Amino acid sequence: MWERAMATMVDVAREAEVSISTVSHVLNGTRNVETKTRNRVLKAIEKTGYRQDVLARSLRRSKTDSIGLVVSDAGEPAFAEMVHGVEQAAAERGLTLLLASSGEDAGREQRAVQTLLNRRVDGLILARAANSDHDLLAGLQREKTPVVLLDRLYRDQSLDQVGADNRESMRALVAHLAGQGHARFAVAAGDTRVPTLTERLRGFFDAIDEAGLRRADQLVLAGASHSDIEDSLAEGLSERSCTAVIAASTPLAVAALRALERSGLATPADVAFATFDGFNHPDMFRPRLTTVRQPAFDMGVAAVRLLVERLGSPTAVPQSVRLHQAIEYRDSTEAYGLDRHRP
Amino acid sequence: MWERAMATMVDVAREAEVSISTVSHVLNGTRNVETKTRNRVLKAIEKTGYRQDVLARSLRRSKTDSIGLVVSDAGEPAFAEMVHGVEQAAAERGLTLLLASSGEDAGREQRAVQTLLNRRVDGLILARAANSDHDLLAGLQREKTPVVLLDRLYRDQSLDQVGADNRESMRALVAHLAGQGHARFAVAAGDTRVPTLTERLRGFFDAIDEAGLRRADQLVLAGASHSDIEDSLAEGLSERSCTAVIAASTPLAVAALRALERSGLATPADVAFATFDGFNHPDMFRPRLTTVRQPAFDMGVAAVRLLVERLGSPTAVPQSVRLHQAIEYRDSTEAYGLDRHRP
DNA sequence: CTGTTAGCGCCTTCAT
DNA sequence: ATGAAGGCGCTAACAG
Numbered sequence: 001m002w003e004r005a006m007a008t009m010v011d012v013a014r015e016a017e018v019s020i021s022t023v024s025h026v027l028n029g030t031r032n033v034e035t036k037t038r039n040r041v042l043k044a045i046e047k048t049g050y051r052q053d054v055l056a057r058s059l060r061r062s063k064t065d066s067i068g069l070v071v072s073d074a075g076e077p078a079f080a081e082m083v084h085g086v087e088q089a090a091a092e093r094g095l096t097l098l099l100a101s102s103g104e105d106a107g108r109e110q111r112a113v114q115t116l117l118n119r120r121v122d123g124l125i126l127a128r129a130a131n132s133d134h135d136l137l138a139g140l141q142r143e144k145t146p147v148v149l150l151d152r153l154y155r156d157q158s159l160d161q162v163g164a165d166n167r168e169s170m171r172a173l174v175a176h177l178a179g180q181g182h183a184r185f186a187v188a189a190g191d192t193r194v195p196t197l198t199e200r201l202r203g204f205f206d207a208i209d210e211a212g213l214r215r216a217d218q219l220v221l222a223g224a225s226h227s228d229i230e231d232s233l234a235e236g237l238s239e240r241s242c243t244a245v246i247a248a249s250t251p252l253a254v255a256a257l258r259a260l261e262r263s264g265l266a267t268p269a270d271v272a273f274a275t276f277d278g279f280n281h282p283d284m285f286r287p288r289l290t291t292v293r294q295p296a297f298d299m300g301v302a303a304v305r306l307l308v309e310r311l312g313s314p315t316a317v318p319q320s321v322r323l324h325q326a327i328e329y330r331d332s333t334e335a336y337g338l339d340r341h342r343p
Numbered sequence: 344m345w346e347r348a349m350a351t352m353v354d355v356a357r358e359a360e361v362s363i364s365t366v367s368h369v370l371n372g373t374r375n376v377e378t379k380t381r382n383r384v385l386k387a388i389e390k391t392g393y394r395q396d397v398l399a400r401s402l403r404r405s406k407t408d409s410i411g412l413v414v415s416d417a418g419e420p421a422f423a424e425m426v427h428g429v430e431q432a433a434a435e436r437g438l439t440l441l442l443a444s445s446g447e448d449a450g451r452e453q454r455a456v457q458t459l460l461n462r463r464v465d466g467l468i469l470a471r472a473a474n475s476d477h478d479l480l481a482g483l484q485r486e487k488t489p490v491v492l493l494d495r496l497y498r499d500q501s502l503d504q505v506g507a508d509n510r511e512s513m514r515a516l517v518a519h520l521a522g523q524g525h526a527r528f529a530v531a532a533g534d535t536r537v538p539t540l541t542e543r544l545r546g547f548f549d550a551i552d553e554a555g556l557r558r559a560d561q562l563v564l565a566g567a568s569h570s571d572i573e574d575s576l577a578e579g580l581s582e583r584s585c586t587a588v589i590a591a592s593t594p595l596a597v598a599a600l601r602a603l604e605r606s607g608l609a610t611p612a613d614v615a616f617a618t619f620d621g622f623n624h625p626d627m628f629r630p631r632l633t634t635v636r637q638p639a640f641d642m643g644v645a646a647v648r649l650l651v652e653r654l655g656s657p658t659a660v661p662q663s664v665r666l667h668q669a670i671e672y673r674d675s676t677e678a679y680g681l682d683r684h685r686p
Numbered sequence: 687c688t689g690t691t692a693g694c695g696c697c698t699t700c701a702t
Numbered sequence: 703a704t705g706a707a708g709g710c711g712c713t714a715a716c717a718g
Contacts, residue, residue: 006487008694008695008696009695009696010695018704018705019704019705019706020695020696020705020706021697021698021704021705021706021707022703022704022705024696024697024698025697025698025704027696028697030697030698031703031704032703033703033704034703034704037703037704051457051460051461052461052695052696053402053461053463053694053695053696054461054462054463055398055401055402055407055462055463055694055695055696056402056694056695056696056697056710057695057696057697058398058696058710059396059398059399059402059694059695059696059697059710059711059712060695060696060697060698060709060710061696061697061710062710064398066441066462074423074426074427074430075423075424075427075640077420077423077623080417080418080420080423080426080427081418083417083423083426083442084417084418084423084444087417087442087443087444088444088446091443091444091451091455096441096443096458096459096462097441097442097443098409098439098440098441098442099426099430099440099441099442100430100434100439100440101427101430101431101434103431108434112434114394115439116439117394118394118395118396118397119397119398119409119439120396120397120398144349254624254627257627258627279622279623279624279628280420280622280623281597281622284597284600284601285622285628285629285630286628286629286630287628287629297418351710351711351712352711352712353711361688361689362688362689362690363689363690363711363712364688364689364690364691364713364714365687365688365689367712367713367714368688368713370712371713373713373714374687374688375687376687376688377687377688380687380688395711395712396710396711396712398710398711398712399694399710399711399712399713400711400712400713401694401712402694402695402696402710402711402712402713403693403694403711403712403713403714404694404712404713404714405694
């Protein structure tokens with residue numbers, strides 16, 4: 001069989017000796033067609049090796065059955081999980097996923113969104129970059145393309161969005177530690193332009209206040225540079241007498257653990273340690289870190305659900321979904337090392 | 344400003360008082376147009392809020408400037424890294440990425456490939472599922488859409504493909520361990536339908552033969568079920584006197600480490616341990632595992648490069664690229680524990 | 687340097 | 703139950 005251009009509906013129609021519109025209708029099951037005719041068409045499709053051109057179909061219907069996902073960093077395991085969840089949920093609904101990564105860069109993010117919009121995706125899921133352009137969302141609201149915010153949320157709840165219960169999780173974690181007797185914390189809070197991290201920091205202060213501890217006693221390390229945070233923490237750990245260290249994300253945990261190592265401190269013997277998001281297989285390696293686990297996969301799934309619901313009813317009131325994060329307590333916050341810090 | 348349908352080239356043309364083809368040409372820079380006219384067009388584009396419809400453009404040019412990527416499991420960190428690499432390299436070249444995941448299921452894989460082909464991607468990158476349908480590749484070869492195989496390669500080198508130097512890395516690793524005096528290994532080899540794992544197993548036997556060791560002394564655990572492998576290994580470790588355990592992938596490492604734990608064996612004190620692909624931040628936790636690191640990101644980048652080259656010259660001879668894997672030696676293969684196993 | 691026009695492959699109303 | 707025909711928005715000859 002020689003090289004031949006891809007068969008179109010015209011070829012199928014000719015082969016089956018029917019009109020092109022009949023072919024279309026058996027393809028889409030969009031109107032009744034006599035069984036005999038249908039079988040002729042089916043056979044013709046088989047014979048010609050016809051494959052539907054989704055492009056032409058989309059152009060005509062002005063609907064692409066595809067969604068776009070822009071994440072801030074496809075490399076981060078947590079985001080990779082979200083991508084996975086989005087992909088799976090989208091595939092289940094017959095939606096194709098267009099993926100872009102902004103690399104935490106506002107410019108690339110802006111361009112990625114443009115690209116996907118130009119491709120006429122039916123909807124967009126967006127985990128914004130840390131320095132995301134504020135106008136981006138405003139512009140997006142003006143579009144007719146539905147948008148769902150993922151992980152990196154927006155105070156103004158005029159958009160569909162799905163994230164974790166960051167503030168409450170941090171509050172509960174710190175309350176637990178305070179209950180163990182910890183009174184001086186060091187928090188690697190990170191880039192407070194990232195809403196997720198801001199929320200976690202808020203939760204921290206919630207717990208501090210609740211426990212009747214002094215904010216001034218706490219060592220809060222904010223900033224975009226992880227190495228700066230590492231340095232400050234290493235310094236702060238020797239000067240102050242923090243008994244517990246909390247990292248607000250996995251990269252921050254890496255920085256914090258390095259700082260601990262530089263200070264010659266071990267966990268939990270010298271200092272308690274807990275992290276958000278966390279590492280894979282935390283039970284398999286020492287130290288076993290207490291971790292607030294982000295339900296990343298489920299967040300991706302939920303984002304697709306919200307998006308599909310929005311596609312179904314464009315004027316419904318926006319939803320803001322918060323998924324619960326489980327706190328997995330492990331060795332690194334065992335209380336036995338604590339008494340040595342007590343007066 | 345009221346709700347209005349998306350502006351098209353016609354609107355722009357009318358606004359700028361030029362023909363629609365002029366608009367097209369300023370948009371694509373595809374022929375000279377007087378500066379004055381161009382500016383009128385540009386202004387009209389601005390004013391109408393025109394955005395190019397990539398769908399229509401693609402239909403007309405029969406070229407979508409997009410590529411498809413089908414991975415076997417977007418959840419696995421190694422594949423997530425490949426996805427990241429592919430995305431980045433694609434974006435740099437102005438290609439949009441359509442992502443699908445087969446979940447190691449041949450049926451879903453088949454359907455994912457169909458979907459992407461229907462969307463007329465310019466090329467396809469494929470990390471096949473373990474039980475991938477053999478006909479899939481044959482069918483794909485018949486297509487005009489270029490395909491690059493990623494990670495999961497094909498013996499027949501009639502396709503572009505990029506993977507790691509699995510066989511040689513394993514050989515080198517085992518040679519190193521044999522040089523330390525290890526003579527009885529246990530290998531969690533995994534699903535030998537996966538070419539990557541087969542290659543690694545071959546490399547193992549290469550080294551065994553080279554070192555003059557007896558194949559019959561080696562404990563080789565193959566099979567698709569990780570829990571079976573865990574059980575067999577736990578059993579085998581107590582019966583035989585293996586001094587070194589090797590895991591051929593991260594999931595297999597998890598199974599193997601569990602088996603070690605069940606057997607009450609510690610590494611490196613009781614037994615040496617090494618793994619392929621490995622865990623994140625291996626220096627940060629104990630035990631520090633000797634790891635053959637897969638250059639997953641770079642593999643993704645290379646796959647895009649091959650694909651783009653193929654798009655440029657469709658008849659060139661297929662390339663088979665093998666990327667080097669660095670072996671990171673760590674505590675888990677320190678030799679000091681070995682003498683207790685010697686006669 | 688610019689305009690006119692014929693499709694790309696498909697869906698869908700309107701006829702029959 | 704089936705056909706005919708007009709676009710969807712865009713590119714690329716072909717004309718001027």
